[in-house]
Amino acid sequence: MPEEKLRLEIPVLLPGAADACERCVEELTQVLKRRPGVIDAHVDGREDARLCLHFDPALIAPSQLRALAEQQGARIDAKFGHATIRLPRPLHARASRSLADDLRGVRGVVRAEVGPTGVAVVEFDRGLTDEPALTAYLNNHAAALGQAPASAGAGGSRDEHAGHKHKPGEGNGHKHGGVFGERTELVFALLSGLALLVGWLASFRLSGPVPLAFYGLSYIFGGYFTLREAVDNLRKRRFEIDTLMLVAAAGAAALGEWAEGALLLVLFSLGHALEHYAMGRARRAIEALAALAPERASRRRGEAIEEVAVEALEVGDIVLVRPNERLPADGVVIIGESAVNQAPVTGESVPVDKSPAPQEATFESAEASHRVFAGTINGAGALEVRVARRASETTLARVVTMVAEAEAQRSPTQRFTDKFERIFVPAVLLMVVMLMFAWLVVDEPFSVSFYRAMAVLVAASPCALAISVPSAVLSGVARAGRGGVLVKGGGPLENLGTLKALAFDKTGTLTEGRPRVTDVVPAIGVTKERLLDIAAAVEAQSDHPLAAAVVTAATETLTAAPGRAESVESITGQGVRGRYRGEDVFIGKLKLFEAIDGPPVPEEVRSEAERLARSGRTVMVVRSAGAYLGVLGLLDTPREGAAEVIAQLRGLGLKRLVMLSGDNQGVADAIASQLGLTEARGGLMPEDKVEFIKTMREQEGRVAMVGDGVNDAPAMANATVGVAMGAAGSDVALETADVALMADDLRRLPFAVGLSRRTSAVIKQNLFVSLGMVAFLIPATIFGLKIGAAVIFHEGSTLLVVANALRLLAYREGSLGALGGSATRDKQHG
Template sequence: MTETTKLRLDLPLILPGIDDVEDRCVERLTQALEGRPGVQEAHIVRDAAKTPQLCVHYDPGVISLTRLRELIGSVGGMLSERYSHLLIKASQPMHARAARRVADDLRRVPGVMEADVGASGVIRIEYDRDQVSEDKLLAAAADLGVPGQAIATGRPPTPSGHGHANAHDRDHKHDHAVDAKGEDGHEHKEDKHTENEPTSNDHDHDHDHEKGEDEEHGKGGDHAGHSHEHGGLFGEKTELIFALMAGALLLAGWLLGRGGVGPNWLPTAFYVGAYGFGGYYTVKEAFDNLMARRFEIDTLMLAAAIGAAALGEWAEGALLLFLFSLGHSLEHYAMGRARKAIEALAKLAPETATVRRESGTEEVAVSKLQVGDVVIVRPNERLPADGVVVVGTSSVNQAPVTGESVPVDKRPIEDGKAALAAFDRVGPEHRVFAGTINGSGAIEVMVARRSEQSTMARVVKMVTEAEAQRSPTQQFTEKVERIFVPAVLVMVGLLMFACFVIDEPFSASFYRAMAVLVAASPCALAISVPSAVLSGVARAGRGGVLVKGGGPLENLGTLTSIAFDKTGTLTEGKPKLTEVSAAPGATEDELLAVALAVEEHSDHPLASAIVTGARERLGDRVKPAVASEVKSITGRGVQAKVDGEDVYIGKPVLFSELPGAALSVEVKEANDKLVASGRTTMVVRKGQRFLGVIAVMDTPRPVASDVMAQLRALGIERLIMISGDNQQVADAVAKSVGLTEARGDLMPEQKVEAIKALREKHGKVAMVGDGVNDAPAMANATVGIAMGAAGSDVALETADVALMADDLAQLPFAVGLSRSTSRIIKQNLFVSLGVVAVLIPATILGLNIGTAVLFHEGSTLIVVINALRLLAYQGSGASAAGRNRL
């Protein structure tokens, strides 16, 4: 049975203002969590003080504490800082085997709950801040031979989307009123504790070690230096140079022995020198493993080399150590390539910016920019910060952040300071990002975020964190290795004494045992999966797609069903008022005036369409009405008071649920006619009178049909739309873009049930949305994909895969890359396990060590080179996101 970890959180702190366990929001929260892979159970319990608590049972091997925290936050959580996480970037990459050893050692540190180490040198630690500090963890990593520096997360303040209203009311397609719960601007005291620990409220709220650039570099200064695997006389190239020197000495010894030049001992002396250079790092790692009571691949290789020397086969032992050390150094090179691809993202933003002051202009370091500063960006310069354009017009190449190949036109916004408070809702024509490239016009930008909180900085941090997270296949291969290596040692031990069973000298049995030892060492297996995952995550990041680790990457590469939200995903998300049908006894002006008064209190897209359309039609000829007591009716519509009378605006089904409010024949006929034409309708009633029906329409995205065709070509069999709009509208949109199925009239909880049903029927399903309205449905999908994540904190935190641009055409690129990654992982596993399966019986039957070494190390090189192919992935057609990245 899978071992689970329990986590308890006080319910009023997750859902401010909600302490009733019967509240539907509580049920929605537990449903969203229970449907998530890795979460076995989520239920409500009470502590000794009778405070309701959310208790979550989760498998840390499938879902990390960070991801769980993000999911709870996206549904409405406000989590404490007792459990934090630390990212450490080691000075150099390391081998997959060394990474696993370091991770195991870190998990033994008191207070560390989870630890993952990537081969690229990224260490990710979940820890209890009451038991261990960041400084102690940095020191522990340095003591383990991997000095490095903490990576600042740059997490901005909790967005309003995490309040109760946004998480629960805004996921309804027509709940226009904004609930004030959880969005009152107050800071809420937070706490969290595990099943067996007391709640602690007195914590340092330095979330995720936010720090400026100076502090970050200072932190790294105490632990600077090369990692023990690759540091030395020639810096990070030392191991490669040592390997090449071993090869040169091996070749010289072989030529001298073959030519009979010099004394008989001379070739052996060269082989001994090859042993020294080729085995230097192998001995170091083997010693570290033995001290930790581990038998790793390095130990097996060293034992085989010593065995060959004991038999007088110095040349074969030197060949083994030469190729093994060369393979090690090339693994290091491969990890470095993928690591540099990610580091290149961080270097896109300039180091200085020109700031406008009252006395003129001043050049300052980007790290010193403050929110509200106005920076001048000249033509063809890179933008230094996230912000809004306040002066000038230009086109900006946003490919470095979003992957869009076409520059985006920018123009000034009227009120820059007001826009900073809601940066993620600012229109794309006003919003710019650090690292993007200005076109031919000079512009002035008001800074919305500090440098460490920019979209680019957060993407780099999240991609870096994803490097350290193990994929399901990687976890499987590590379990196999833990069983396989001891089994190999037992088999080799038995083969050494084969001379007592068959008629042969001990030296022959010993030689065969050493050959089997080489053949059975799963070197290629150890590097096959992490190299592919790292390359895939790095390539996705370069293409404007953020993939949070190997799990989502592998799952997206194997699933055959994708569900889509309609509004803003398959459609433009900018509905327009198209028809107004007044009921008998009412006028069009009265209908529009009442609708305008109520809907202008909401920022919902449908409400905005009604407000904009009503103002255009009414002009100045009608005096505006005044609405009060506006509140939403979950999944149905909105209620308010206008002129002292109750006003209801909502779906036709709303009026079948209200007492004495059945639709009149005329209103029903008008509504049915508009619905049949694919319109989204809202009925308006004031007091006891129906005023009529308002219809809006949201047009499909122009690229939607092409995207669906590409997804089908990639092997996606089911393309399903789930929508809160009526079935006729859903069918009309589905038919126009080429979906296989459409499900309309769904309440938010029904969307969750639809995703769960798809998972039960088809195994895996992805959900594509905007990361805000459909957070519970996305959380229940195998892979949640958020569009338009650039600048959106909620989308970045909610999604497993984030498409940085609001461009559906990036989806085939993400799916295609994931498909390629899955294929390469399978190919690598086939090569690595296949070579071992062939070499073991071959060496038992007499294949010599030299030939076994060539095949063994050759397979390692093959899987590494195969994985690096992902860095050059282009996709095809509209899906080739990031092809024109600079």
Template structure:
């Protein structure tokens, strides 16, 4: 057997319809490949910025060409067979979402399905069992509307050249592009229609029916108490209250029974029927009124969260002005293609993601990034090159769909289609995040599955109490029905999803994308955060921070010589010196003529000025070239700057040492305030993990207020550091740029990407994405998560506490009416408590002084 070889392919080439390495199709792909002759192992790993398929094979048994062809053909077969769909339904309650998910999973051909109370549903299905057309018909039967009609497209072409073109085309979530069949676009939308709770009055029908029930109940009770009507007429009022209050409850109970589920709605119907059988019509009507009112508020809470997310999708305009062949024509935003030039008038919303090619203006980016101040925009020098590197483009050249132009007119070149814009991706990812359950929600679901049968067993036992205690059956039955009401975990069912959805919606409003309940809960309970240095804690570009002139020259001479020489170099440190020297010297800088500029690799640069040699470089350079040694006072100053984390360059003209220049990737001005805010929120350990040397890491950590710093780390070392932190702290977040730090972020409890606006990789890899390149959004994310965790705990205590109190109280004789008030009151309380998160206010950070250039003299 020959030595095994490895083939690495981008996952998006092999499976164009899959962008998440955790997708079920990835497991099917690796399993299918590992069963082939000559292939030892197949797995997926994140390398750099993309998930890649790694195949270990024996070249003696199967050639490289065959392995590649096998992988592509297997992937094409899976893409053709398995589809992924995201759909919307009307807001419902947690039990309705679970029932819908169960009904979707029961459909032949559906492999996995999730649904959220706020109205999102996600399915994975097998086309050989359930063709696209049949799936669409069945979804319409459930009143589900496809979020992306492209999900129903024909399978991707199987030829390799088509797959390559599909890869080159920037696709959205699950690869839903735009070369699709949109034949369903003209069908009526059900977005605003609530299938479960619609009716004569639309989505508000249950609330109106509930209020009518309460009005009839109150009128009958008051008129009977004041003896203005007879008991039989009052009974008519109560029966009518039963009808309005129980209409939707009975309907859902019947749906549950047809699905062979025995849920809370069924318990309420049985309890109300029991109260009527005992002649307690007022108590039964009160039960149904409060239960339906609780349902209505539940739907209101979910609708609020859903509308907060839908509001994002409506920010982008529907029409755009396009310059074409010297003419300006108005077209639909959906028809814009990359490369189109669009005119944006003052105070208008931008129609697409793109780059500025003409004009200057300030753009309000708060709808996408959450930034409080407008961002100045200016044209890019090379539009074609900028279009190819949109994710890495400077903020002053890049614009996003849905943001608001200021007072200047702009011309922009479209970079992404409407369905692939940052705004569209955020809406899609948040919609899918609604279907992801948090750990606490999983716990409450498991608890209900055990608790509901236990309650039913208890009620059956209580019905037999007459065999032990001498009392009439009516009293026994009344007690059993009271326990049934008291023990129904309505508040528990809504306590967690309402809080999670409100938290996710509130975060999205401020430019923070949280992918589901698990990251939201984990971020709210962790005590340690690790940071990458470059581009996260620092600006990501070096700056001239120190100018130390010697006794043999002036600061102006030192900067003039350095500027004249370094402007001929393309090194990043040289660019920092040129920019800093120009700022310091202003318009009075002398024009010095330098010649014969040469780079000394790894050390510095030399040139000729006034027939004398100029050397600029590290201290080690001057021990290798001819000339006088470094004076002791300059060496001491150099060592001091190095110990403070500066990269230093000494300047010598002929035999004279002119001074020292200190360059540093300066910390973000907001970093110290952010660290103080995080400590105030209860984060105990703030750790920097960096590839820079330990002295630089220590200097940056001390300047921004971190608790510790770890330098000299390679990418693998960063992963090991995160694993050790997880072992010590159990939970740790990793903050990075979402690309170079992807492996470390993947191993953290919560991966947080900065500057995710416009970056497909950052949006895909992170659990939490800070859309703006602004560290100040981090305390908002942590604070909101902390608040969500508190609300979840409060709701659990209230819901479980009321049940724990009412069960023994009703067994000992508590009136069913009082039990109803406490029971339904707790449901209303947890809903209102969760809605408070939508009004969460972030604490503004005080602006710190920007790092400037310090000067001194020896």
């Protein structure tokens, strides 16, 4: 069957937010696959984010296929909407799960996730509902919870909203409003504890109504917000942990154990307040990113400078950035030189020198030394910058939006604990009911059976379990964001922390992608200077990357500039030819000289060329006027610190580190040996890399792929975790990767892996504590442990898991291995 390929840009086919939605892209590919004549349809990121269509030209013309793809893309984009809606304050983990369930029940909602930090990510059918209706729905829930109205936050919805900037600390408080504002529940918990203490002290001297009155006050203050949530859950026919706590407190009161019941409510309400503190800390760490960009910019109009809001900046505007000011927009430097601190966006610890770009340079094509980002800090020199993106589309705004979406994604462990709770809570209620009737089987009073049942109810409530995973995941995501690493949710964070195998693309990831001349071997009777002069004179007229390396080596070695060759032309796949000083010059592989007329390659030249090839060099043989002048050996330059990074990853427990390359196996082996990799695979086409990643997944279970996010997108998509480097300058990398290293710096990778390892460890610790405490307390209370002791153990475990999760916000690079010098970098951007 004849086959041709057609590549179409996904952002054009799906012009709205749908280009970033896996569901929409998947539906588009499935629709096109069903069309007669289409052999295959898949995402191909080799050149950009594109849809690659394989088709039989005898059955469908390329123009027909293009029109069909555009038509179906427009239909899907018109059908599905995508919104990120932010509540002004965090939620309990249980409340966020309940709200997500409610959202999924709304007509037209395809998918909905709500994070404990108050971010809702919703995909919906535009024909059945719209974003204003969903925002109004959330506002109604917010009003019922005592919140301010919800808004399109953290960069707005993915469809059409502009960025909504939060001020530091805005909307981070407790979801319950009240007389003390956002701190009302915390104050109520403390008042409940105070009333309990006074009542307990009074019971030593007084009896009767006085201690009882203070215990009653403790019940009122400690149970007020818990009762509100329990009633709301019961209206929706949900039995949550709040309900279990209230039943246990009421049971203790019925038995006359007012102090123990009050202690339960004090600690439970205090635990609630601390859960919100943990969520607020994680949320504030992320919202601080949104506050980095300045609110005003100095825009140049002719010779005049005017102060405008950053939202008013248009693409192409020229802005003046004075020394020590924050950059107001993404753009390209056109005048001035300075060092810019990019740590807020990329995590780079050292300021990056900036200089004017060539006049024709765009933001995408400009070198890193010419490109600047909103929210970064200018150094001592004034800069004039040509704006490349509107305020709502800057790298910073998009990172904040994506992190907000990541907050709402549930990790595999979170999904497990959610399912566990849904089964466990009804099972606990059934067990408690059975224990209440134990007096019918065991010779004991009803009061004893009832007391035991209430104690078991306290012991079995999985409060610590409910908060253990989300608090750790959100703290980990927030800490990664502060360190210049974008992690898109708990799934990638957990997976990256449990990997044993990791694959790297070679060019641009482990190496600079800029080869250099490492060996100059002249033939007998030929000087090194003559060899380089003739080679550089010809290669200077070529645009091949290897040619640039030869010219650079000649410039550095020769005292005078190389001459200029004439009639230079490329011999595809073999080398180049030209005339220099009246003589014919050929430069290329050994195979070139087997295919052209002239004397054969001398044995000494051939042996040197073969020796260099075996050592991983790219070999260039030079012949002028029929005489062989010698051999040049070139090698791609490893990135600075790449070998150190590989050693650090080994120290973090990664056993298999593989390099994938399109270069020949000899080159791949040489680089792998130099860097300390466990293996290298050379001669791979992009589709070969995909197959190798699939094989690694079968062998290792989970594998990460590290690349630049553009030409490595297919392999990254097939890995368990795709890690993109240099994402601050690449829209494709930001969209396609599970984990994005904002700086083009491989040294951020050990930080990301180390943080993920620590997060995985904290999650396991929290699960051990929460489930272990339940496993200990249930039999202990059945065999006589008092409610008071059960309350202290139970609520103590909740406070312990929250405190353990918050430690991730203080994670320092190098904590899990010898990450030399990282602590210094951490101080600067952590």
